[in-house]
Amino acid sequence: MKNQVRAIAALCLGAAMLLGTCVTGNAAASKDKPIVMKFGHVMSTDNSWHKGCMKFAEIVREKTGGRIKVQVFPNSQLGDERDMAEGCQMGTIDMVIIGGIMGNFYEPIQLFEIPYFFKDINHVRKVIYVPLGEEIKADIYKQSGLVSLEFWERCPRVLSSNKPVLSVEDVKGLKLRTPEIPATVAAWKAIGANPTPMPWAEVYTALQQKTIDAQENPLATIASAKVEEVQSHIALTNHVFGTPQHIMSGGTWERLSAEDKAVIKEAAKEAREYQNAIAWEEDAATKEVFVKKGVIFTEPDLSGFQERSQSIHGEFAARYGKELYDKVQKAAE
Numbered sequence: 499m500k501n502q503v504r505a506i507a508a509l510c511l512g513a514a515m516l517l518g519t520c521v522t523g524n525a526a527a528s529k530d531k532p533i534v535m536k537f538g539h540v541m542s543t544d545n546s547w548h549k550g551c552m553k554f555a556e557i558v559r560e561k562t563g564g565r566i567k568v569q570v571f572p573n574s575q576l577g578d579e580r581d582m583a584e585g586c587q588m589g590t591i592d593m594v595i596i597g598g599i600m601g602n603f604y605e606p607i608q609l610f611e612i613p614y615f616f617k618d619i620n621h622v623r624k625v626i627y628v629p630l631g632e633e634i635k636a637d638i639y640k641q642s643g644l645v646s647l648e649f650w651e652r653c654p655r656v657l658s659s660n661k662p663v664l665s666v667e668d669v670k671g672l673k674l675r676t677p678e679i680p681a682t683v684a685a686w687k688a689i690g691a692n693p694t695p696m697p698w699a700e701v702y703t704a705l706q707q708k709t710i711d712a713q714e715n716p717l718a719t720i721a722s723a724k725v726e727e728v729q730s731h732i733a734l735t736n737h738v739f740g741t742p743q744h745i746m747s748g749g750t751w752e753r754l755s756a757e758d759k760a761v762i763k764e765a766a767k768e769a770r771e772y773q774n775a776i777a778w779e780e781d782a783a784t785k786e787v788f789v790k791k792g793v794i795f796t797e798p799d800l801s802g803f804q805e806r807s808q809s810i811h812g813e814f815a816a817r818y819g820k821e822l823y824d825k826v827q828k829a830a831e
């Protein structure tokens with residue numbers, strides 16, 4: 499299945515490349531011969547990620563008078579998040595919105611995906627919108643060659659399943675799909691589940707065919723792939739406040755003029771603010787829709803989840819940076 503998704507993605511990308519020109523320098527760019535940037539993500543078109551990407555494209559078009567054209571590819575059309583980040587490194591894709599999978603390209607960010615690492619969204623904001631966030635972005639560029647334009651906000655991840663989850667004991671042995679992030683897999687093992695990493699585009703079918711029992715994601719992401727059609731329960735575990743990133747290929751970035759770099763940065767900031775505002779509304783609205791559809795919500799006792807995920811903090815802090823770990827924890831104070 500993964501290979502099929504990759505093959506389809508490669509075909510889409512090939513077709514897209516034939517239809518447009520990837521960034522090859524901006525010297526001769528004009529409205530008639532614009533710079534074309536390919537921007538991919540894994541969500542459906544009604545999700546706030548897509549709306550944020552479209553807003554970015556619109557702002558860039560307005561600010562450059564059509565000299566830079568951003569084409570948005572939703573629904574994993576350019577591949578899964580890993581493929582797209584690799585594409586940005588190779589220069590075959592210009593931009594991606596990427597979630598915790600970014601931890602495969604810049605390992606320290608995996609800390610952010612450990613359940614209950616961040617206390618709440620205010621804790622996240624005290625890290626991503628301050629000089630520490632800028633330091634992380636600079637280090638990402640140094641270590642991966644990817645330009646992190648913005649961190650986006652995301653509503654908390656919750657757990658969907660076909661049985662009620664009221665405490666940590668209820669996830670024992672649960673075949674739980676996770677994104678392909680080592681820290682996430684380790685955390686869910688410690689919690690007692692049987693984590694099964696796979697790309698997001700494969701999750702609906704895997705649940706339908708019962709090769710997995712459960713998955714975890716923010717409500718709007720669950721709705722984006724219609725996962726509620728194949729899951730009866732949602733436990734409000736609120737275990738991860740993710741920090742998706744608006745990533746740009748380092749090659750694309752370096753080919754831009756100083757003036758265009760400034761436009762891209764401003765547009766990315768405005769698009770981030772727009773996405774953040776609608777993401778929280780979308781989460782609340784999705785909950786109402788799910789209740790109407792008959793999805794059963796539970797509010798489990800979180801203490802066991804918190805204690806067990808805490809047990810891997812030391813190991814991952816040592817592996818990915820005790821200094822960053824301490825700085826982030828201190829930001830919550």
Ligand code: MLT
Nearest residue numbers: 597598599677698715719
């Ligand atoms: C996933 O679970 O794969 C998400 O939807 C995207 C991400 O968290 O990276």
